[in-house]
Amino acid sequence: MLSVRVIFDPTQISRPTAIALGNFDGVHVGHRHVIAPILPQSLGDRNPRLTSTVVSFSPHPQEFFSGKLRSLLAPFDEKVALLESLGVEQLVLLPFDAELAKLSAADFMQKILIDSMQVQLISVGFDFHFGRKRQGNVNDLKNIWGERLTVIPEQKMNVGITDQAPVRISSSNIRTALAQGEIDLANALLGRPYNLVGKVIRGKQLGRTIGFPTANLELPPQKCLPRDGVYAVQVQVNQGNASAPAFGVMNIGLRPTVDGTQRSVEVHLFNWQGDLYGQELSVNLVQFIRPEQKFDSLDFLKAQIQKDCQTALRYLVAEPTLIC
Numbered sequence: 001m002l003s004v005r006v007i008f009d010p011t012q013i014s015r016p017t018a019i020a021l022g023n024f025d026g027v028h029v030g031h032r033h034v035i036a037p038i039l040p041q042s043l044g045d046r047n048p049r050l051t052s053t054v055v056s057f058s059p060h061p062q063e064f065f066s067g068k069l070r071s072l073l074a075p076f077d078e079k080v081a082l083l084e085s086l087g088v089e090q091l092v093l094l095p096f097d098a099e100l101a102k103l104s105a106a107d108f109m110q111k112i113l114i115d116s117m118q119v120q121l122i123s124v125g126f127d128f129h130f131g132r133k134r135q136g137n138v139n140d141l142k143n144i145w146g147e148r149l150t151v152i153p154e155q156k157m158n159v160g161i162t163d164q165a166p167v168r169i170s171s172s173n174i175r176t177a178l179a180q181g182e183i184d185l186a187n188a189l190l191g192r193p194y195n196l197v198g199k200v201i202r203g204k205q206l207g208r209t210i211g212f213p214t215a216n217l218e219l220p221p222q223k224c225l226p227r228d229g230v231y232a233v234q235v236q237v238n239q240g241n242a243s244a245p246a247f248g249v250m251n252i253g254l255r256p257t258v259d260g261t262q263r264s265v266e267v268h269l270f271n272w273q274g275d276l277y278g279q280e281l282s283v284n285l286v287q288f289i290r291p292e293q294k295f296d297s298l299d300f301l302k303a304q305i306q307k308d309c310q311t312a313l314r315y316l317v318a319e320p321t322l323i324c
């Protein structure tokens with residue numbers, strides 16, 4: 001049972017509110033800085049009546065204007081779970097339509113934030129814009145909320161070698177890192193391992209014939225996938241209320257060796273036997289190992305997968321934060 005209230009209908013908002021405004025795809029380290037000031041633990045006894053609320057638009061304004069779905073680091077269910085784990089009490093999804101798109105910044109503040117949500121405290125990132133043609137900015141919010149507005153400056157992170165410039169913590173930098181197989185960077189910016197959660201579905205039933213059965217995952221269609229190839233992964237197998245940890249190797253791609261046409265995401269678990277169909281796997285990405293290749297035979301593929309397992313194990317046992 002989720003304890004964060006997800007509100008699509010503005011009349012159902014629990015108010016007065018302390019709000020963090022933004023899309024927060026991935027709920028990365030930078031987002032968490034923005035959300036922190038409005039969490040119950042930050043509000044403390046001074047503002048006990050305020051409901052800790054994240055306010056986003058649905059659909060995302062870019063989707064509304066382009067008519068295209070965006071790929072997401074954290075699709076809806078994942079985002080709700082992440083916000084809940086932080087202690088957010090309410091997620092308000094403002095229906096972004098032609099009417100909202102043409103609302104002036106002043107009307108957005110008055111009608112939505114003041115009248116509809118009774119906003120007492122606000123936290124936003126430094127570059128937050130709102131209202132028609134993104135005319136409103138943090139100065140407009142400051143004029144009304146004054147000291148009750150927190151503006152979080154651009155967050156950067158030192159990664160890799162020390163003489164490298166710090167990297168901006170942003171959803172787009174995380175997407176780029178995933179697209180390049182730079183899992184260390186993506187995980188650092190996220191503040192947790194990038195994770196794929198899906199139900200195990202049937203594949204071509206070939207894996208077992210080469211000694212490497214693979215659990216094929218069904219993922220939310222909007223989930224952002226990292227580059228095609230082979231990864232070392234740490235997995236939780238969720239069986240009802242119980243959950244078992246395992247290590248494994250994952251392949252993402254078209255499987256040219258077996259003339260695959262659809263992209264698949266499949267995991268071979270080490271030291272695991274038994275049926276996984278219908279169960280849920282939660283897969284943490286640890287390390288990109290190699291690109292996908294077309295092999296001349298299943299025997300060559302099998303030999304390569306054996307090597308992949310050895311490589312993956314070396315990364316997995318060297319990873320101090322993993323539980324297994």
Ligand SMILES: Cc1cc2nc3c(=O)[nH]c(=O)nc-3n(C[C@H](O)[C@H](O)[C@H](O)COP(=O)(O)O)c2cc1C
Pocket residue numbers: 203204205206207208212213214215216230249250251254255256257258266267268291292293294295301305308309
């Ligand atoms: C670690 C690993 C690496 C893989 N690498 C490749 C690859 O480089 N090229 C390829 O065509 N398929 C690759 N595959 C996918 C296999 O072709 C696939 O697992 C096999 O065909 C079984 O598919 P099935 O689950 O549909 O039965 C890999 C699978 C695993 C588990």
Ligand SMILES: Nc1ncnc2c1ncn2[C@@H]1O[C@H](COP(=O)(O)OP(=O)(O)O)[C@@H](O)[C@H]1O
Pocket residue numbers: 200201202203204205206207208209212213214215216267268269270271272273274275276277
């Ligand atoms: N070690 C393992 N790792 C992954 N899946 C396993 C493992 N052992 C057994 N299985 C089971 O075997 C199935 C995969 O076998 P496979 O022949 O690759 O069939 P499919 O093509 O349907 O994925 C998995 O979905 C799971 O139910």
